[in-house]
Amino acid sequence: xxxxxxxxxxxxxxxxxxxxxxxxxxxxxxxxxxxxxxxxxxxxxxxxxxxxxxxxxxxxxxxxxxxxxxxxxxxxxxxxxxxxxxxxxxxxxxxxxxxxxxxxxxxxxxxxxxxxxxxxxxxxxxxxxxxxxxxxxxxxxxxxxxxxxxxxxxxxxxxxxxxxxxxxxxxxxxxxxxxxxxxxxxxxxxxxxxxxxxxxxxxxxxxxxxxxxxxxxxxxxxxxxxxxxxxxxxxxxxxxxxxxxxxxxxxxx
Amino acid sequence: xxxxxxxxxxxxxxxxxxxxxxxxxxxxxxxxxxxxxxxxxxxxxxxxxxxxxxxxxxxxxxxxxxxxxxxxxxxxxxxxxxxxxxxxxxxxxxxxxxxxxxxxxxxxxxxxxxxxxxxxxxxxxxxxxxxxxxxxxxxxxxxxxxxxxxxxxxxxxxxxxxxxxxxxxxxxxxxxxxxxxxxxxxxxxxxxxxxxxxxxxxxxxxxxxxxxxxxxxxxxxxxxxxxxxxxxxxxxxxxxxxxxxxxxxxxxxxxxxxxxxxxxx
Numbered sequence: 405x406x407x408x409x410x411x412x413x414x415x416x417x418x419x420x421x422x423x424x425x426x427x428x429x430x431x432x433x434x435x436x437x438x439x440x441x442x443x444x445x446x447x448x449x450x451x452x453x454x455x456x457x458x459x460x461x462x463x464x465x466x467x468x469x470x471x472x473x474x475x476x477x478x479x480x481x482x483x484x485x486x487x488x489x490x491x492x493x494x495x496x497x498x499x500x501x502x503x504x505x506x507x508x509x510x511x512x513x514x515x516x517x518x519x520x521x522x523x524x525x526x527x528x529x530x531x532x533x534x535x536x537x538x539x540x541x542x543x544x545x546x547x548x549x550x551x552x553x554x555x556x557x558x559x560x561x562x563x564x565x566x567x568x569x570x571x572x573x574x575x576x577x578x579x580x581x582x583x584x585x586x587x588x589x590x591x592x593x594x595x596x597x598x599x600x601x602x603x604x605x606x607x608x609x610x611x612x613x614x615x616x617x618x619x620x621x622x623x624x625x626x627x628x629x630x631x632x633x634x635x636x637x638x639x640x641x642x643x644x645x646x647x648x649x650x651x652x653x654x655x656x657x
Numbered sequence: 658x659x660x661x662x663x664x665x666x667x668x669x670x671x672x673x674x675x676x677x678x679x680x681x682x683x684x685x686x687x688x689x690x691x692x693x694x695x696x697x698x699x700x701x702x703x704x705x706x707x708x709x710x711x712x713x714x715x716x717x718x719x720x721x722x723x724x725x726x727x728x729x730x731x732x733x734x735x736x737x738x739x740x741x742x743x744x745x746x747x748x749x750x751x752x753x754x755x756x757x758x759x760x761x762x763x764x765x766x767x768x769x770x771x772x773x774x775x776x777x778x779x780x781x782x783x784x785x786x787x788x789x790x791x792x793x794x795x796x797x798x799x800x801x802x803x804x805x806x807x808x809x810x811x812x813x814x815x816x817x818x819x820x821x822x823x824x825x826x827x828x829x830x831x832x833x834x835x836x837x838x839x840x841x842x843x844x845x846x847x848x849x850x851x852x853x854x855x856x857x858x859x860x861x862x863x864x865x866x867x868x869x870x871x872x873x874x875x876x877x878x879x880x881x882x883x884x885x886x887x888x889x890x891x892x893x894x895x896x897x898x899x900x901x902x903x904x905x906x907x908x909x910x911x912x913x914x915x916x917x918x919x920x921x922x
Binding site for chain 2: 459460461478479480481483484485487489490491493494495496497504505507508509536537538549552553556562
């Protein structure tokens with residue numbers, strides 16, 4: 405049975421004085437346990453909206469979204485999320501940021517520190533334990549944000565263009581580290597990006613969305629062994645194919 | 658000359674010289690040009706008066722300081738107790754904002770000293786009536802800054818909190834919005850302390866308070882007695898305490914927030 409299941413999902417944004425925007429139309433998607441899914445598409449295709457609906461931060465207009473066969477009613481710690489913007493709490497140190505989820509669950513100070521230490525270790529930032537977010541680089545902040553999301557031990561990790569604000573080199577390093585974390589923690593990951601390269605590097609399956617209204621254009625299995633080599637012809641071919649599909653999706657309508 | 662010495666010279670010697678030169682000028686002008694202690698008491702006369710007001714048999718400076726600080730404390734404590742919760746309510750709940758905003762906007766532009774008649778009618782000649790005027794002056798900067806701080810909480814902090822299990826309004830206020838708004842709230846408190854201290858003098862001069870002690874009260878008494886040297890003493894003491902209050906507050910707040918802001922407050 406799939407862990408996340410989306411059926412006949414529609415999302416329409418009503419805005420005063422303007423024609424309603426159909427952000428998502430008839431989305432059907434089954435996400436399997438421990439799978440790494442990438443949602444790609446041009447801006448305005450609703451990929452972030454879809455992610456936010458799975459997170460519970462937006463409500464669907466119609467359709468059904470379930471986690472472990474339970475309807476998603478609102479945000480809760482079952483689905484961890486990493487945002488594109490820096491979302492660490494600047495008034496909390498790194499360790500206390502990571503411990504925030506356990507703190508909300510009412511876990512004792514001692515115990516939640518231990519949990520946080522564990523995830524601090526996973527993202528290799530032990531030496532920044534007591535630093536404050538403003539003292540960290542962009543890549544480090546996102547690593548802390550990943551640790552913070554994982555510290556709640558969520559069923560699914562949702563990531564909304566988490567590396568979008570990073571430079572290309574840091575981005576590649578972060579992708580590699582994310583895969584290591586994913587292999588270590590065996591989490592289901594849903595990752596939104598507009599970079600096809602990133603999607604091909606990371607994903608087990610790539611969901612290509614087309615814009616206005618956001619529709620699933622195609623779901624592509626990526627059967628390349630990891631670690632993947634960006635310079636290999638198969639990698640390039642796949643990237644080319646997806647880009648072509650995205651272009652078609654954008655021009656047909 | 659090495660850099661450290663140069664620094665010392667710049668930081669201490671130059672400002673000190675400048676102050677000393679002005680004191681000297683003041684003394685010379687007061688003694689040799691104006692020659693009238695009512696128009697301009699000299700520096701040495703002011704020093705004498707300071708000694709007299711503090712240690713002399715009829716000096717009340719120490720009591721005046723304590724009483725004025727007490728008025729100030731009453732006003733500030735009530736302003737914090739009212740300003741912060743109301744600011745939070747208005748910044749967080751739309752209904753509270755819509756209901757209270759017109760009231761705040763009507764009351765806010767009224768100069769605090771215009772409340773003195775009612776302060777005396779409502780509270781009588783008590784410390785509370787002086788405290789009330791300081792409260793009126795201090796509450797709005799605190800309220801408005803708390804409101805702004807809550808309005809400006811980045812949406813991503815709230816959403817990050819929600820997905821981490823911080824879902825109720827109360828918990829979001831306590832764990833996310835309030836800490837996020839602290840820099841704005843403390844800036845508001847700092848402004849309100851300055852305004853409150855200014856209101857203090859007016860309130861006491863115009864008769865709020867018990868009518869016996871207070872820096873503003875007795876500054877006015879000495880004016881009526883034409884003891885202008887003591888008036889200058891009280892002016893300087895008022896200024897000095899104002900600075901000290903601000904420094905103490907800034908020191909405390911800097912300690913608390915500089916860690917995570919990475920900048921001076």
